[in-house]
Amino acid sequence: MAAVVPATGTPPPMARRDARVSHGRTVALGVAACAALALGGWFAPKWLTFLITMAAANGLVSLGIVGLMRGGVVPFGQGMMLAIGGYTAALVFNQLGFTDALGLALGGGVAAALVAAPFAPLLARYRGIFFAMLTLALSMVTYGLLMKLDMLGGSDGFNVSRPTLFGMALPDAHAGYILYLLAVVLATVMSLLARVYFDSTRGLVTLAVRENELRVEYLGGSVRQAMTVNFILAAFCGGMGGALAVLALGHIEPNFSFWTTSGEFVFVAILGGWQSVAAVFVASTVLEVVRSFSSAYFPNTWQLALGLFLLFVIRFLPRGIGSLWMRGPTQ
Amino acid sequence: MDAGADAVSFVLEAKGLQKRFGAVVAAADIDIGITAGERVSLIGSNGAGKTTFVNMITGYLKPDEGRITLSGRDITRLDPRAITRLGVARSFQIPQLYGDLTVLDNMLVATACHAQRLSFWQPARRPGAIAQADALLERFRLVEHRERRVAELPGGVRKLLDIAMALTAAPKLLLLDEPTSGVSAEEKFPMMDTIMAALGQEKGTTVLFVEHDMDIVERHADRVIAFYAGRIIADDVPAVALAADDVRRYVTGELLQE
Numbered sequence: 001m002a003a004v005v006p007a008t009g010t011p012p013p014m015a016r017r018d019a020r021v022s023h024g025r026t027v028a029l030g031v032a033a034c035a036a037l038a039l040g041g042w043f044a045p046k047w048l049t050f051l052i053t054m055a056a057a058n059g060l061v062s063l064g065i066v067g068l069m070r071g072g073v074v075p076f077g078q079g080m081m082l083a084i085g086g087y088t089a090a091l092v093f094n095q096l097g098f099t100d101a102l103g104l105a106l107g108g109g110v111a112a113a114l115v116a117a118p119f120a121p122l123l124a125r126y127r128g129i130f131f132a133m134l135t136l137a138l139s140m141v142t143y144g145l146l147m148k149l150d151m152l153g154g155s156d157g158f159n160v161s162r163p164t165l166f167g168m169a170l171p172d173a174h175a176g177y178i179l180y181l182l183a184v185v186l187a188t189v190m191s192l193l194a195r196v197y198f199d200s201t202r203g204l205v206t207l208a209v210r211e212n213e214l215r216v217e218y219l220g221g222s223v224r225q226a227m228t229v230n231f232i233l234a235a236f237c238g239g240m241g242g243a244l245a246v247l248a249l250g251h252i253e254p255n256f257s258f259w260t261t262s263g264e265f266v267f268v269a270i271l272g273g274w275q276s277v278a279a280v281f282v283a284s285t286v287l288e289v290v291r292s293f294s295s296a297y298f299p300n301t302w303q304l305a306l307g308l309f310l311l312f313v314i315r316f317l318p319r320g321i322g323s324l325w326m327r328g329p330t331q
Numbered sequence: 332m333d334a335g336a337d338a339v340s341f342v343l344e345a346k347g348l349q350k351r352f353g354a355v356v357a358a359a360d361i362d363i364g365i366t367a368g369e370r371v372s373l374i375g376s377n378g379a380g381k382t383t384f385v386n387m388i389t390g391y392l393k394p395d396e397g398r399i400t401l402s403g404r405d406i407t408r409l410d411p412r413a414i415t416r417l418g419v420a421r422s423f424q425i426p427q428l429y430g431d432l433t434v435l436d437n438m439l440v441a442t443a444c445h446a447q448r449l450s451f452w453q454p455a456r457r458p459g460a461i462a463q464a465d466a467l468l469e470r471f472r473l474v475e476h477r478e479r480r481v482a483e484l485p486g487g488v489r490k491l492l493d494i495a496m497a498l499t500a501a502p503k504l505l506l507l508d509e510p511t512s513g514v515s516a517e518e519k520f521p522m523m524d525t526i527m528a529a530l531g532q533e534k535g536t537t538v539l540f541v542e543h544d545m546d547i548v549e550r551h552a553d554r555v556i557a558f559y560a561g562r563i564i565a566d567d568v569p570a571v572a573l574a575a576d577d578v579r580r581y582v583t584g585e586l587l588q589e
């Protein structure tokens with residue numbers, strides 16, 4: 001690029017601070033949060049570590065949705081990515097005998113990204129309700145296929161045994177905690193990577209796409225490329241979340257790709273907002289807590305509590321929980 | 332002079348451009364050659380074909396017939412992004428900005444978009460990009476607004492930012508679509524002076540600007556191209572073009588229409 005003015009010279013002090021402080025602070029906060037959760041998990045009851053494991057797995061799917069929301073589109077079919085990641089991990093585990101939890105989680109993400117790649121350029125042409133409906137349609141086609149395929153367990157799905165980690169079997173007493181640790185570490189790493197990505201030049205252009213696609217093209221940027229990349233990254237996050245969920249649950253079934261599952265991920269993404277990556281996991285944990293307690297105490301109306309909570313957030317925090325500690329679109 | 336020699340000598344050349352929207356003729360036999368460094372004003376009443384011409388150059392509209400070349404390269408069928416990457420930038424009559432972002436972030440979006448390859452990890456707010464953005468903001472006297480959200484800014488400031496963003500890639504050809512429209516009469520001249528002073532620091536950038544204020548045209552243009560009903564009715568230095576009967580009749584309204 002031919003610069004109008006030389007990019008050399010001493011940048012203003014403000015400029016130097018902008019780039020360094022933001023990432024250094026984010027990494028420090030992320031590592032501190034991860035360490036605190038690891039320590040807290042050791043003393044926490046099993047039901048709570050399981051709940052947070054599921055919140056981390058589901059939060060990863062919603063993190064991908066947030067990446068797309070920053071570009072102005074909301075997918076209603078990320079359950080498909082969850083299912084692809086989950087089924088891939090489960091099949092690799094059962095059929096190929098590869099049982100490493102980290103490898104399965106990464107493999108789930110890669111599989112979902114590979115499946116999403118051919119659809120991404122097509123979906124990148126659509127916006128608004130059309131994008132949402134197309135992603136929903138894809139997820140429901142996947143759901144239908146999974147229901148009909150007996151080799152994948154049909155509507156009942158199938159079970160997955162306890163995984164290993166780095167070649168070691170997980171002891172009975174601590175298996176849940178180790179999976180919890182893995183989920184928390186992966187969620188932290190993905191959150192930090194997401195933050196770096198959101199703050200990058202590509203991340204800023206994604207924000208610009210949401211506001212004014214025409215100008216992005218007239219500035220020489222590619223809107224379709226930005227949306228394609230975001231969709232594939234969201235698929236990776238979804239697939240990884242699916243694999244982690246399967247390992248924690250020990251079971252997979254077609255409901256992973258059902259539209260109500262996709263709706264929950266959108267719910268979490270809206271609840272968290274698109275400014276803060278940490279807020280996505282906070283929102284995911286809130287959903288799991290509300291779901292668990294509501295189904296225990298008023299099983300037939302827990303969706304009502306969830307709906308009221310979402311209404312409250314939309315009314316008073318239209319930019320999500322993250323807006324409580326994030327000031328502007330790019331801060 | 333043969334066609335090949337013409338193509339080399341002009342930064343922008345349009346030959347035989349035709350564009351119709353149903354029964355409306357938006358461009359008819361448009362032949363224009365613009366040389367490097369010229370400041371050209373496009374004038375004409377509403378619907379005369381100025382913006383259609385700008386939109387055809389920037390790839391937003393495709394001509395029904397004719398050919399457009401940029402430094403000898405055919406750009407007639409290219410899309411806006413490809414044309415931008417070849418060195419054509421534009422501002423808009425209604426500024427096309429990112430209202431939810433700050434002024435600085437708008438500039439950084441422009442810088443990022445011009446990059447050959449977008450980075451997944453290089454911070455948008457990195458010192459080099461910020462220094463470049465600050466230098467342009469300084470030239471357009473926008474530094475005081477640097478951290479303000481664009482949605483909060485007055486119209487004139489938005490116009491300046493719109494143009495500053497177009498300049499981030501040091502274009503060969505800059506098209507300004509009514510840079511002073513929507514700005515109060517007393518602000519127009521200082522604003523256009525700011526724009527032209529900022530553009531004056533660009534080496535070799537050719538500028539085409541659509542303008543309705545003839546005082547501004549006389550003051551800032553080297554050449555005037557007047558449009559009427561999709562045709563060019565005058566193409567000369569301002570003193571001559573603005574004095575032409577057709578221009579006085581159809582553009583400035585100084586002569587009663589026959």
